[in-house]
Amino acid sequence: MLDVLNISMPMLFGQLTLGLINGAFYALLSLGLAVIFGLLNVVNFVHGTQYMLGALFAWMLLHYLGIPYWGALLLAPVGVGLVGAVIEVTLLRRLYSVDHLYGMLLTFGLVLIIEGFFRWLYGASGMPYSNPLPGGTNLGFMFAPNYRLWVVVFSVAVCFGVWYLIERTKLGSYLRAAIERPDLVQAFGINVPRMITLTYAFGAALAGLAGVLAAPIYQVNPLMGSNLIIVVFAVVVIGGMGSIMGAIVTGFGLGIIEGLTKMIYSEASNTIIFVIMAIVLLIKPAGLFGSQK
Amino acid sequence: MRIIITALAATLAAATSASAQSPGISGDVVKIGVLNDRSSFQSDLAGVGSEVAARIAAAEVGNKVLGKPVEIIAADMQNKPDVATSIARSWFDTDGVDMIADNQLSSAALAVQELAKQRGKITISVSSATTRLNGDSCSPTGFKWSYDTHSAAAATASAVVKQGGKDWFFLTSDYTFGHTLEEQTSKVVVDLGGRVLGAARHPMGSSDFGSYLLTAQASGAKIIGLANGGTDTINSVKQGREFGLTAGGDVSFAGLAMFITDIHGIGLEAAQGMLLSTSFYWDRDEKSREFAKKFAAEMGRMPTMVHAGVYSGVRHYLRAVEAAGTDDGPTVAAKMKELPVDDLTIQGARIPQNGRVFHDMYLVRVKKPEESTGPWDYYDVIATIPAKDAFLSFEESGCKL
Numbered sequence: 001m002l003d004v005l006n007i008s009m010p011m012l013f014g015q016l017t018l019g020l021i022n023g024a025f026y027a028l029l030s031l032g033l034a035v036i037f038g039l040l041n042v043v044n045f046v047h048g049t050q051y052m053l054g055a056l057f058a059w060m061l062l063h064y065l066g067i068p069y070w071g072a073l074l075l076a077p078v079g080v081g082l083v084g085a086v087i088e089v090t091l092l093r094r095l096y097s098v099d100h101l102y103g104m105l106l107t108f109g110l111v112l113i114i115e116g117f118f119r120w121l122y123g124a125s126g127m128p129y130s131n132p133l134p135g136g137t138n139l140g141f142m143f144a145p146n147y148r149l150w151v152v153v154f155s156v157a158v159c160f161g162v163w164y165l166i167e168r169t170k171l172g173s174y175l176r177a178a179i180e181r182p183d184l185v186q187a188f189g190i191n192v193p194r195m196i197t198l199t200y201a202f203g204a205a206l207a208g209l210a211g212v213l214a215a216p217i218y219q220v221n222p223l224m225g226s227n228l229i230i231v232v233f234a235v236v237v238i239g240g241m242g243s244i245m246g247a248i249v250t251g252f253g254l255g256i257i258e259g260l261t262k263m264i265y266s267e268a269s270n271t272i273i274f275v276i277m278a279i280v281l282l283i284k285p286a287g288l289f290g291s292q293k
Numbered sequence: 294m295r296i297i298i299t300a301l302a303a304t305l306a307a308a309t310s311a312s313a314q315s316p317g318i319s320g321d322v323v324k325i326g327v328l329n330d331r332s333s334f335q336s337d338l339a340g341v342g343s344e345v346a347a348r349i350a351a352a353e354v355g356n357k358v359l360g361k362p363v364e365i366i367a368a369d370m371q372n373k374p375d376v377a378t379s380i381a382r383s384w385f386d387t388d389g390v391d392m393i394a395d396n397q398l399s400s401a402a403l404a405v406q407e408l409a410k411q412r413g414k415i416t417i418s419v420s421s422a423t424t425r426l427n428g429d430s431c432s433p434t435g436f437k438w439s440y441d442t443h444s445a446a447a448a449t450a451s452a453v454v455k456q457g458g459k460d461w462f463f464l465t466s467d468y469t470f471g472h473t474l475e476e477q478t479s480k481v482v483v484d485l486g487g488r489v490l491g492a493a494r495h496p497m498g499s500s501d502f503g504s505y506l507l508t509a510q511a512s513g514a515k516i517i518g519l520a521n522g523g524t525d526t527i528n529s530v531k532q533g534r535e536f537g538l539t540a541g542g543d544v545s546f547a548g549l550a551m552f553i554t555d556i557h558g559i560g561l562e563a564a565q566g567m568l569l570s571t572s573f574y575w576d577r578d579e580k581s582r583e584f585a586k587k588f589a590a591e592m593g594r595m596p597t598m599v600h601a602g603v604y605s606g607v608r609h610y611l612r613a614v615e616a617a618g619t620d621d622g623p624t625v626a627a628k629m630k631e632l633p634v635d636d637l638t639i640q641g642a643r644i645p646q647n648g649r650v651f652h653d654m655y656l657v658r659v660k661k662p663e664e665s666t667g668p669w670d671y672y673d674v675i676a677t678i679p680a681k682d683a684f685l686s687f688e689e690s691g692c693k694l
Contacts, residue, residue, distance in 0.1 A: 019504075124333065227500055
């Protein structure tokens with residue numbers, strides 16, 4: 001089979017590893033989206049823009065304040081989280097009582113405004129951001145850049161941490177309870193609106209974190225989020241809207257499938273994810289890990 | 294009754310003679326429309342900068358030709374052919390636009406040039422790169438300034454092959470522009486005794502190029518030809534560095550359609566040593582610096598070859614209107630082909646019948662970070678590529694005019 005396609009084993013391993021690395025980005029991004037959708041029922045279209053803001057903040061921190069990558073890894077997501085909190089308190093909060101569509105329209109409008117602003121400010125070609133971990137490791141079958149290995153390890157840790165926080169801790173259980181029965185949880189003396197603000201900010205911060213991770217690899221550019229957000233939505237839909245484990249597993253899985261497609265027939269690499277999405281929706285409309293409500 | 298008829302005839306005669314005497318400027322204004330992408334990912338290399346460049350050209354003639362004002366308008370075609378043609382149509386049919394400059398995106402540019410041909414109006418395409426504009430789809434009123442897919446292929450590839458880069462692999466954007474570029478470059482490489490070992494065709498706007506770079510590496514190629522554009526090119530180079538392809542000097546990238554704004558975006562650290570061809574570099578001579586200074590005063594950055602091309606095209610158009618005594622499209626177009634192109638960016642170039650301006654191109658190498666004195670000091674001009682080597686001649690172009 002592999003001989004027919006003219007693919008060598010080292011090549012295959014290389015592409016699988018790369019797919020895993022790209023999958024790490026998908027997982028991290030779709031994780032934030034799944035948290036926000038799962039807990040708040042908001043289709044957060046502005047997620048890609050929050051990812052862009054993470055990368056942009058990292059660049060700004062370096063460019064204006066001289067704070068290097070490792071500092072930005074902490075500060076930029078906090079910054080994006082704050083922006084998220086402001087969006088939630090001033091705008092999004094007013095829309096919880098109405099149809100989902102309004103939240104989607106609002107966040108889509110925010111995308112246009114924020115992207116437009118930064119494009120006006122910095123132009124569309126983007127800014128350089130140098131690699132904090134240059135060099136690479138020879139894995140035998142491929143040259144793996146050190147930075148990408150770091151991205152995989154770090155993303156897996158973050159994904160697992162978030163899953164654990166929401167599904168296995170007391171805080172997570174309050175959160176899930178507050179979403180199901182806000183009135184009841186409020187009666188126990190828990191500040192539900194604040195909890196929701198923090199959840200949204202947390203989801204946004206996850207996107208920002210992915211943005212910082214992306215800055216040394218991809219071009220830091222005001223439009224970088226819009227290229228990715230559609231794929232990430234597909235990942236969330238395939239995984240099951242709101243399912244945290246679904247987002248993580250699907251993110252990594254699709255990264256690998258996309259990587260293999262790039263090797264076998266690169267023209268289809270963008271399309272394959274949507275083909276899978278269509279098939280999953282036909283067979284299991286709630287997504288692979290989703291539950292019918 | 295007779296009196297009325299006589300009066301009418303007299304008025305008519307007066308009107309006719311008046312229009313014959315005064316210079317024929319339609320609508321009493323020379324209206325130039327700058328049509329390009331001002332909002333999406335191609336907006337830095339052309340965008341608002343092209344409008345500024347057109348204004349610089351108009352200011353050089355005091356914003357007046359034949360005693361009539363020159364007006365410059367601009368619109369955003371959002372990198373979409375349908376938007377471009379509908380703007381062009383309304384500009385020609387209702388707004389009295391005499392000439393469209395820049396005319397971005399090959400597919401859109403071909404449609405707009407065809408529309409202009411039907412309306413007897415002029416197009417000066419700059420950022421669109423397909424040679425078809427002056428080949429099988431040429432128009433008597435269609436002009437092309439700056440680089441095209443042939444110059445990108447022929448000039449860069451032949452220079453690289455002559456330097457010993459014989460084994461090529463292409464990263465190709467999966468649409469007309471990328472395919473044409475790959476095809477034309479491959480032909481040059483093979484003609485000069487080089488080999489093409491493969492190509493990865495990726496969708497436009499991909500963010501990860503790791504897989505393609507790995508394939509390129511496995512092919513054993515020494516030169517990776519970038520038949521893509523904008524952010525795709527930037528990401529290819531950046532990630533090539535990351536994957537250690539270019540760090541050891543083993544493999545080099547050849548940028549086929551790159552602009553100084555791309556280099557600015559990549560940073561010298563990752564882009565150093567790349568070979569590119571360009572029709573303009575701001576720091577090449579006294580005149581180019583003078584144009585760049587005017588441009589930077591408005592834009593706060595240096596002009597790309599597209600900006601220089603729009604400036605030169607508009608300047609030449611205005612000179613031809615002045616010489617022809619009219620803004621009638623076909624007449625001005627004929628005059629443009631008669632006069633030499635002469636301004637701050639191009640000196641003494643000629644335009645053959647197909648409208649492809651024959652100017653020199655330059656082969657440049659991207660500086661190392663330590664060689665650069667600051668932002669925009671990016672290139673060493675290492676060779677001048679004579680126009681006859683850079684562009685298809687009228688006979689070769691396939692244009693039937």
